[in-house]
Amino acid sequence: MPTVTILGGGYAGIRATRRVAEKLDKAWNIQLVDRGVEHQLITRLPEIVGGTLDPSRCLIPYMRLVAKRVQLIRAHVITISPSLRQVETSIGTLTADSMLVALGGTANCAGIEGAERHALPVRSVDNALEIHRRVQFCLVAQEEVRVVIIGGGYTATEVAGALIEWRRGLERARTGKTLAVTIVNDVDRLLPAGNQRLAEVAERVLSDKGVAVRHRAPVTQVETNEVRAGDVSFPADIVIWAARSRASPCVDDAHWQLGPEGRVVVDNYLRSSYEGVYVAGDAALAYDYARDVPTAASAQLAVQEGQIAGENMAADILGKPRVEFRPGVLGEALLLGGHSGVAELAGVVLTGRAALATKHGALIRYLARAGGPRLAADYG
Incomplete structure (x- = not known):
């Protein structure tokens, strides 16, 4: 059975998995590979640090986010051979017909003693x-x-x-x-x-x-x-x-064309230099041609990249035109403790409860799109 393999269950990986499953029929095997069994709401980590959020509200089982037909594989990714579309994992070798690398990033403390x-x-x-x-x-x-x-x-x-x-x-x-x-x-x-x-x-x-x-x-x-x-x-x-980060060490080798922070250079369709291999999220160095800057590593853009990567992986398989990645920042919102917050929407800066409502609204929208209203109610 031909196989699509998505590496990483973060914001980009989940969105891509859902999109591929929507587009391809059951003749295709879809694999989601991650070292854990739950999707983590990384944008809520500061609330855990401060003790205001139960960690369980940041951990969503993958089975609640992806179709039943998706094969969930719990394994650590060790190395990737993009030219062969092969992945060495802690449970063996996987070979894909189409692959997405969305393994996120790690802290980058290089050069700072201690x-x-x-x-x-x-x-x-x-x-x-x-x-x-x-x-x-x-x-x-x-x-x-x-x-x-x-x-x-x-x-x-x-x-x-x-x-x-x-x-x-x-x-x-x-x-x-x-x-x-x-x-x-x-x-x-x-x-x-x-x-x-x-x-x-x-x-x-x-x-x-x-x-x-x-x-x-x-x-x-x-x-x-x-x-x-x-x-x-x-x-x-x-x-x-909470400073610099870099892409996962799994892409930090001679196989890939790498840019700053060890991120894999991709084209405007989020393709790497290897046939049938896409990269999205913090692992990808995409470009915002409208602003003439590389895209930032953020949850908001990772979701957008996952959507486009999944769309284009399916398009390649179905012989349809690909879609260009055109990032769009819808706004920004931050929690600053208690009833304090700041947000920006369409150039307008909001503070206090209005900012908190903006932040919460973004979370609810994400959850509803990822798993429906029940998921939004359970984790929002």
Whole structure:
């Protein structure tokens, strides 16, 4: 039986799997390969860090997201041979007639001494839980826990908001405990890939809540109890890495044409340089021709890439025209702890409850499209 294989069950992989299953008849075997059995809502990880969300609400079983005919394969991807469309996994070799690589990314601490050893990434539910537990442990032993967040993007900003809200809860409960939260950012503003006005409002909200933000401070070293940016030192009991990322190590070899951050260069149909092999999500370096910039690695764009990749994989098989990938950012929304939030829609910046409603609405739309109203009700 001819086979379509999708590697990775993240935002791009799930959307592509659903699209392929809609387009192809049952003569085709469709495989979804992932090391876990659940789709993770990565955009909600900061809420787990802050202790305001049960982790189970970020873990959706794949069987609730894809058609019954999809073969779910739980395995670790070890190596990919794109010219052969073969994958070496922890349970054996898989060969595909059409393949999508959507394995996401990992933290990229390269070149920063001690970062990989001492800084905690925020890439999965397990990562977020580990950070939360470390903070809890430190709060038992000391009155003030100093948390340094390296990075100034969406994850760093939301994690800072979640932690500072945790601090406010400690203060309201008069526990005698507190958190000192510092963002150390190597560029001149938060959210460098996003709307500048949104970034300014987000920074003001965080600063008013007590987050210290340090710009133009490229980190050079991470130690057990401090972060160094050149001659400047930031004391730290916990260091969180929310800065650069890179594509999965599975595509980090000589087989692929790679761009910055180890992402695979794809054309405007999301095809790699190998016949029948597509790449989407954080693993792909797609291009936004309208803005004349490479696309950012984000959940919103990963969903769009998954849709187009799935459409084009089916088009190749059915002999139909492919569709070009034309990214469109529908807006941005961030939770900053409690009832604080910022959002941008059509150039208008929203704050407070309006921003929170925008963020929640985006989640509900995603869930409804991924699994229907029941899924949205269960996980929204």
